[in-house]
Amino acid sequence: MATRVRPVSKRCAVIGGSGFLGRHLVEKLLDRGYSVSVFDIRQSYELPGVTFHQGDLCDKQALLSALKDVSLVFHCASPAPSSDDRLLFERVNIRGTQTVIQACLDAGVQKLVLTSSASVVFEGTDVKNGKEDLPYAKKPIDYYTQTKIEQEKLVLGACNKPKGFLTVAIRPHGIFGPRDPQLVPTLVDAARRGKMKFIIGDGTNLVDFTYVENVVHGHILAAEHLRADSPICGKPYHITNDEPIRFWDFMSEVLVGLGYPAPRFHLPYTLVYGLALLLLLLTWILRPVMSFKPTFTPMRVALAGTYHYYSCEHAKEHLGYKPVVSLKEGIARTVASYPHLRRGA
Numbered sequence: 194m195a196t197r198v199r200p201v202s203k204r205c206a207v208i209g210g211s212g213f214l215g216r217h218l219v220e221k222l223l224d225r226g227y228s229v230s231v232f233d234i235r236q237s238y239e240l241p242g243v244t245f246h247q248g249d250l251c252d253k254q255a256l257l258s259a260l261k262d263v264s265l266v267f268h269c270a271s272p273a274p275s276s277d278d279r280l281l282f283e284r285v286n287i288r289g290t291q292t293v294i295q296a297c298l299d300a301g302v303q304k305l306v307l308t309s310s311a312s313v314v315f316e317g318t319d320v321k322n323g324k325e326d327l328p329y330a331k332k333p334i335d336y337y338t339q340t341k342i343e344q345e346k347l348v349l350g351a352c353n354k355p356k357g358f359l360t361v362a363i364r365p366h367g368i369f370g371p372r373d374p375q376l377v378p379t380l381v382d383a384a385r386r387g388k389m390k391f392i393i394g395d396g397t398n399l400v401d402f403t404y405v406e407n408v409v410h411g412h413i414l415a416a417e418h419l420r421a422d423s424p425i426c427g428k429p430y431h432i433t434n435d436e437p438i439r440f441w442d443f444m445s446e447v448l449v450g451l452g453y454p455a456p457r458f459h460l461p462y463t464l465v466y467g468l469a470l471l472l473l474l475l476t477w478i479l480r481p482v483m484s485f486k487p488t489f490t491p492m493r494v495a496l497a498g499t500y501h502y503y504s505c506e507h508a509k510e511h512l513g514y515k516p517v518v519s520l521k522e523g524i525a526r527t528v529a530s531y532p533h534l535r536r537g538a
């Protein structure tokens with residue numbers, strides 16, 4: 194019996210495919226009939242239809258073997274924001290992304306979809322319904338954001354229609370969902386240590402939290418709309434749940450869903466931000482003798498106490514994007530996926 198050969202255009206690569214977003218993306222791509230090459234510094238699972246290539250994205254030769262016969266690449270690898278390691282961010286997000294672009298060009302890849310971040314325009318002050326034409330943050334709030342800006346500029350700047358190399362960037366915000374190693378685990382850890390009793394500021398600040406499947410949907414739509422005659426070439430797109438929510442209502446729903454009490458007492462924003470700065474200074478001073486990671490970093494306090502929600506009208510117009518999972522359903526699925534983080538578990 195003749196074996197069915199998949200068309201070349203259905204073969205893609207996911208750089209960072211072992212991570213939280215990457216793995217959800219890989220699973221959806223498989224559902225949609227793609228065969229997938231995952232490139233990552235670690236292998237976190239096995240799946241039929243997926244070929245794993247373990248390596249560092251700063252190594253072009255290693256990347257080239259993962260990009261063989263691939264026409265579409267998703268780049269969603271990054272060091273974790275909490276690492277706050279300037280040299281690592283510069284090496285991976287900036288120089289590594291230059292290597293990814295060069296490897297794509299050498300391998301004849303036609304489309305590159307970057308996972309950027311809506312934070313590239315966030316400076317720690319309110320952003321309400323921010324559109325893609327907001328300027329990049331002049332004073333990025335941390336090294337992660339600083340290097341995500343440079344990364345996005347590199348990828349969008351590499352879009353070259355005459356060469357047949359098309360790029361687009363997706364800017365998600367506050368991704369949550371099953372298997373997220375960051376948001377829910379950090380929240381529960383803080384709650385278990387009695388640190389989630391307080392609301393920073395008056396608690397009315399609206400923010401975007403985006404269910405992971407919506408982020409995946411935005412990436413796949415972008416890849417499938419990326420053609421030389423499309424307006425999306427070389428452009429960034431916000432992908433959100435399109436349901437801004439009060440930061441502290443979201444935290445409370447997740448905490449209460451997992452059996453922890455909701456934060457109740459208010460603390461002034463400037464006081465907490467000042468304390469977080471002081472704590473950061475202390476970690477630097479004490480670094481030679483001891484190391485500790487504060488839960489409330491200036492970045493987290495800024496995210497917890499300001500408005501940061503973004504318009505996804507351009508994605509609706511150009512990509513036909515519409516969230517596929519509501520915030521309510523996303524929170525319910527997320528809470529149900531963490532039985533081991535329930536109070537008393």
Ligand SMILES: NC(=O)C1=CN([C@@H]2O[C@H](COP(=O)(O)OP(=O)(O)OC[C@H]3O[C@@H](n4cnc5c(N)ncnc54)[C@H](O)[C@@H]3O)[C@@H](O)[C@H]2O)C=CC1
Nearest residue numbers: 209211212213214233234249250269270271310365367368
């Ligand atoms: N989690 C969130 O709320 C948001 C995330 N993003 C972006 O989404 C992307 C995915 O984030 P997550 O899935 O949350 O993170 P994650 O940490 O779960 O996944 C990142 C993956 O990149 C891999 N990686 C890191 N350095 C590498 C290197 N040198 N070579 C090869 N692979 C490497 C890691 O091993 C990991 O599997 C990142 O680009 C992040 O900046 C953007 C907005 C919000």
Ligand SMILES: CC(C)=CCC[C@@H](C)[C@H]1CC[C@H]2C3=C(CC[C@]12C)[C@@]1(C)CCC(=O)C[C@@H]1CC3
Nearest residue numbers: 274310312367375376379380383488493496497
């Ligand atoms: C105040 C406190 C301790 C809250 C716990 C939850 C936080 C760990 C998350 C709340 C908002 C999240 C967020 C990100 C990481 C996790 C949170 C700070 C990002 C910085 C991840 C990377 C991005 O590109 C932007 C995200 C914004 C929201």
